[in-house]
Amino acid sequence: MAPKAKKEAPAPPKVEANKIEDNNTLVFIVDVKANKHQVKQAVKKLYDIDVAKVNTLIRPDREKKAYVRLAPDYDAPDVANKIGII
Template sequence: MDPYRVLKYPHKTEKSIRLVEKENKLVFIVDRKSSKEDIKKAFEEVFKVKVDKINTMITREGKKKAFIKLKKGYPAADVAVKLGMI
């Protein structure tokens, strides 16, 4: 699957910014049909970082939200700055 179809856009809220700073996590809205493995491959390919863990949830609006934790040595803040989140 095309990585740009899997990853739709970063979720920019106060809570997601706090997760970047405290837990080295990024929050993305992703394609609802994509699996955790699809999300991991797409994220690693696009941003050239290593993913440690992914948690997903379906929001009340029907969107799929992925909480992407990066491995140590790959700061989420660097990716967030590239995306213009902070």
């Protein structure tokens, strides 16, 4: 089951924007049933970028957020701009 990365989500809140700049991390809303390995593979396949680490959480409104830390070779603000997150 491939996760559904929503790149068409609105501009990220300030906290998530700080994660993009400070931690080289992108934030996606994914399918609740998707695991970290599936998220990593989907991001790699969809956007052709290497992923260093994935953290997930399920919000109280039952949406799953994936915090995807990019490999040091990639710059998160540039990637986010290219794929339309910011």
